[in-house]
Amino acid sequence: MEKHRAGNRRRRLVVVPAPFQGHLTPMLQLASILHSNGFSITIAHTRFNSPDPSNHPHFSFLPFSDGLSHSDSISSHNLTAITDTLSANCASPFRDLLLRLTTQNIACIVHDGLMYFVDSVAQQLNLPTILLRTTCATNVLAYHSLHRLLSEGCLPLQANETCRHADERVVPGLEPLRFKDLPTFISTNSDVLQYQLNKVQHGIKSSLGVIFNTVDCLEGHRVDELRQIYQVPIFPIGAFHGMAPDSSSSFLEQDHSCIAWLHEQAPRSVLYVSLGSIITWEEKELTEMVYGLLSSKQKFLWVVRARAIDVTEWVESLAEDVRKAIGDRGCMVRWAPQKEVLAHEAVGGFWSHCGWNSTLESMYEGKPMICQAHFGDQRVNSRLASHVWKVGVEWSGDVMERGDVEKAVTKLMVDPQGKQMWQRAQQLKRQLRQAVTQGGSSRNTLIHLVDHILSFS
Template sequence: MAPTEPAVAATAPVKTRPRPASHFVLVPFVAQGHIIPLVDLARILAERGARATVVTTPLNAARLRGAAEHAARAGLPLELVELPFPPAGSGLPHDCQNADMIADNYQFLPFFLALRELAGPFDAYVRALAPRPSCIISDWCNPWTAGVATSLGIPRLFFHGPSCFFSLCELMAANHGLYERIATAGDEDKHAVPGVPVPVTVTKANVPGFLIHPFLEELRAEAMEAMCTADGVVVNTFSDLEGKFLACYEAELGKPVWALGPLCLSNRDAQATASRGTMAAAAAQKAITAWLDEQAPGSVVYVSFGSIARKLPKQLFEVGHGLEDSGEPFLWVVKEREAAAPEVREWLDALEARTAGRGLVVRGWAPQLAVLSHRAVGGFVTHCGWNSLLEAIAHGVPVVTWPHFSDQFFNEQLAVDVLGVGVPIGVTAPVMIFDDETVPVAQEDVVRAVAALMGGGKEADERRKKAKEYGEKARKAMEQGGSSYENLTRFVHSFTRSEAKEH
C-alpha cells in the first residue's frame, strides 16, 4: 500500500501552553482493552507537559472523540491522528477497524495482515513531523511500527497490555523452550513455567502467549522480534501489586520496564470517566448511575465479559438464570450482537420483568469505570482481561474469574492464587469469539461463584479486605510521591529533548 497522507483529527486546545519539550506518539492495537489504557497514558503525559498523539483508524478515532474533546477543554496537548483503514483488497468490511467488529474467527488473520499495511501511512506521518517525536510507544501487537522507528532513529518502547505476571510467564516460556516441549506433549500434561517467583503450571490449552495459533506464527515471530529490539516497555501495573514480577521481567528482558499504572485512575472526574469509553457509554451513564444510586452499598454484582468474546444464546441463558437464582442485585452487560436474535431479546425482557428493581440488563456498552467506582458495586464477574481486572483491583472490588483466552487464565491465577481477590468460576479450556457449547458454564456455577463472592464468612471477608487494601495502594501509587507517579516523572524526563533540559 502506498504511503497515504493521514488525516489529523484533533481539537485545538482552548488554553495556550508553552511548546511541549517532548512528544510521545502512541500506537495502540485496535481493540478496546488495548486502546483505553494508552489513551489514559496519553492524557497523563499531556498533563505532565508533554505532547501526546494517539495514532489509530477513523472508526476508533470517532469512538475517542469524547476523550479528545475533554482533553482539549482542559488545554492539554493531546491529539488523535487517523490512518486510512482497512486497505483496499484486504477483504474486510469497511467498518472492521476494531477487534470487536470481527465477525468470526476466520477474520483474525486478514485483520492482522491488514494492520501491517498501516506502516506506510504511519511512516509518512512521522516523517512529516518537525521536530521528530521523542519516543514512539506501540502495542506489542503492532510490530509494524518497529521499522519506522528504526529507519528514523526514534526511540521505541512497546506497551504490553496484560499483567506483568502474564508477560513474565510468556517471556520465560519463550526463552526456555517451553513452547517446543508443549507442542509434542499430551493435551492433559502439565508443565512448569521456569523462572517465575511463584509456582505456575500450564497445559497445551492455556500456554501463555498472544498469536500462538498455527496460522499466526509469522505474526508472532514479528512481534517477538520487535519486542527484542525495543528500547524498553511500558506496563499498566504498579509495584505494590506486581513488584516481584516486575523485577524478574526487567532482568529477563534486559531493558527498562516502566510501571505507570493503574492508568484507569488518571480519570479523576465523572466527565473523564464517561468519555473514556464510547459516546454511547457516556450517554448511558446517567441512567445506569441512577439505578445504582437506588441500591445498597456493596450489594450489586456487575457482570461483563469485555469487548471481544461473544456468547451464544444457550450460554447467555445460563448466565441470566444464575444471576436470577443468586438472589443478588445485578448489573449485566450484554453485547448488542448477543442480544440481536429475537428469542434472546424476548428472554432478556422477561428476565428483567422477573427481576424488576433487582436486575438491570445493559444492551451494548456500559461505562465500566463509572460502574466499578460506584459505592453500590460489591463484586465483578469478569473475563479477566487485564484492563477489567486492574480496574476492579484499583477500586477495591473483588471478582469472579471467568477467563476466555490468551492472557486471561494467567490473570485469573494472579487474582485468585497470588492476590487473593478472586473466586474462580471453574473453566479450564479457552474459547475464542463465540463460546463453545461443549464447555458451558451452568447456572449452578454462576450461583455458586456469586454466593462465594458476595456472601459472608471468613474467606469472603478476607477477599473484600484484600481488594480494598490493593485499591488503596493503587490510589497511592498514582498520587504525588507514589511509585507510578514518580516513575512517570522519570519517564517523561528521560525523553525530554536535551535543549529543553538545559533551560
C-alpha cells in the same frame, strides 16, 4: 512533575495505539498523563476503530490508511489476522505521516506492542521508540517462557502426546501459572506461536524502554525479572486511570441509566456482570446465566452482549415469573460506564472476563471478582487474581451452566470466602491508590520516564 521541566527540548510525542478497545483506552490514558507532564501529543491512528478527537481536545489526531474496512469486526478468533493486516499495510502510510510532521520536532514515538510496523519505520527515520505493553508484566514473562516450551515440544499442547496432561501442571518459574493459563493466541500451530513470540521479543529489545500499566505492589518482582532478561528500562506507572483525567474512549455507547438504578441499591448488594467488549453469548448461554443469577438471590447489573439475537426479544421469550424476577433483582444494559459502576458503593463484586484493564480497575476500586477468562492474557490475569492477589473466584466450568453460576455468585457475594476476598481487595485498593499519589511508586517511576524521554533530545 511541572510542565516547565521539559524546557526548550523537543516535547512532541507521536503516540500510536492499536485499534482494539482494551488497547486504545490505556494508550489514551498514558497520553493524557504524558501531556500533563509537559509533552505535546499527536495521536497517529488507524482509520479502523478510530478514536473520537472531541473527547481529547488537547491532542492532535492524524489518521493513516490500514487496509481494513469499517465492516470488519473484531472477535477473539481474528485478533491475530487483523494485527497481521496492520503490519502488512501500515508501514508506508505511517512513514508518510511522520515525514509530514517534520521528524526533527519529535522527541519519541510511543507505540502499542501490537503495532509491529512502527519499529522498522522509526529505525529508518532515526527516531527513538518506547513500547507500551497493555497486559500485565507477568503475561510478557509468560511469552518468554513459551519459547522454551516450544523447543521442548510441549506446545501446542494438543499436538504432543507426552504433554497430554501438561495443561494442569504448573509452569516452572511462573508459579502459580499452569500450562493452560499461558497466552497461546488461540492457535495450535507452533509456527504461528513462534512468529508472535518473535514479534513480542523483538519489539521489547529494539525499544528504548517499556511502559506497563501495572504497579510495583502487584508485580514488582516480575518487572525485575523482565529487566534482567531484556536489559531495557521498564516503567511500571499504573494504574493509568488513577492519574489520567477522565475521558471517554469507548467504541460503544454507554448507558448511564444504570447509575440511577445503583443509587437505589444497598451498599455491597449488587454483582456487576460484564464479560468484555469482544466475547458475546448465544441464547442458551444467556438463559443459563440469568437462571443462575436469579437462583443466587443477589441483585445484579448485567452488561448483555449477545451474538445474532435481539436481547429484548430474548427477555420477552422468558417465562413471566422470570421476567418479573429480572425486574425485581436486576438491571440489564448494552454497555455501562465501567469505572463509574465499579466505584459505586452498591457494587459488591465483579463478574469479569479478566481483561487487564478490567482487572486493574476492579482492584483499584476494591471489588473482588468472579474470574471467567476466555483467551490470551485473560487466563494469566484470572490466575493472578485468584491465586496470587486472592481477590477472585476462578471460574472452573468449560460451559455456562446455571448451577455453576449460582455457586460462583454465592461464593463471592455471600460466603465467608467472599468476605475474605473483600477485605483483601480493600487492602489492595489502598496500596494501588497510594502508588499514584505524590511519592508513591508509580509517581516516582513516572518522573524517571519523563527524564528518560527528555534524554533523547
